[in-house]
Amino acid sequence: xxxxxxxxxxxxxxxxxxxxxxxxxxxxxxxxxxxxxxxxxxxxxxxxxxxxxxxxxxxxxxxxxxxxxxxxxxxxxxxxxxxxxxxxxxxxxxxxxxxxxxxxxxxxxxxxxxxxxxxxxxxxxxxxxxxxxxxxxxxxxxxxxxxxxxxxxxxxxxxxxxxxxx
Numbered sequence: 001x002x003x004x005x006x007x008x009x010x011x012x013x014x015x016x017x018x019x020x021x022x023x024x025x026x027x028x029x030x031x032x033x034x035x036x037x038x039x040x041x042x043x044x045x046x047x048x049x050x051x052x053x054x055x056x057x058x059x060x061x062x063x064x065x066x067x068x069x070x071x072x073x074x075x076x077x078x079x080x081x082x083x084x085x086x087x088x089x090x091x092x093x094x095x096x097x098x099x100x101x102x103x104x105x106x107x108x109x110x111x112x113x114x115x116x117x118x119x120x121x122x123x124x125x126x127x128x129x130x131x132x133x134x135x136x137x138x139x140x141x142x143x144x145x146x147x148x149x150x151x152x153x154x155x156x157x158x159x160x161x162x163x164x165x166x
Contacts, residue, residue: 040155044068045075045091045103055090055146062152072098076106083112087158090142093122093129101133108137117157121146 042064046052052068059066067086069075072095079086089107091100098106100120107113117139122129125143133141139157142150 039063039065040158041065041067041085041087042154043075043079043086043089043091045072045089045095045100047071047092047094047096051092051144055151058146058148058151059090059154062148062154064151064154071096072100072103075103079107079113079116080110083110083116086116088154089116089118090154091118091120093120093124093133101136104133104136104138115161117161119154119157 040063042059044052044056044059044066046055046068047070049070052070056066056068067078067082069078072091074097075089075091075095076098079089089103091103093100095103100122104118104120107116107118114137118137119140119142120133120138121142121144123144130141139161
């Protein structure tokens with residue numbers, strides 16, 4: 001896959017898919033097909049107000065559409081109501097009311113939501129924490145402080161999940 005389109009953007013760039021095509025003589029060749037631009041819709045779950053605002057702003061600068069929740073329960077309610085409007089969940093492991101880990105587990109067990117990639121984040125980078133999240137179904141684990149470069153490429157997780165459906 002190559003990425004074309006809007007320079008530094010992440011969430012709304014035009015993607016190019018490599019497709020194998022058989023010509024009239026039976027030879028197979030690779031063709032790059034442009035896919036339509038569509039902004040990636042991210043649900044951010046972060047308990048700390050200032051961190052939530054900073055990460056939301058960074059996500060928006062990368063071209064993502066952001067919905068934010070201050071705790072795990074609110075994030076789950078938003079996701080249940082709008083699962084068809086959320087492409088990716090970015091959640092802190094340590095959340096009020098419902099932990100990010102429990103949120104991840106709940107998403108993975110819910111039919112309408114289980115195909116939405118979940119990215120976990122924490123300032124705790126212990127191998128056991130990362131391993132636990134990945135075993136439960138997380139698509140990735142980001143260590144805080146989060147940098148714009150890490151957020152810029154989140155769209156790839158959505159793309160991989162969508163390719164897996166076909």
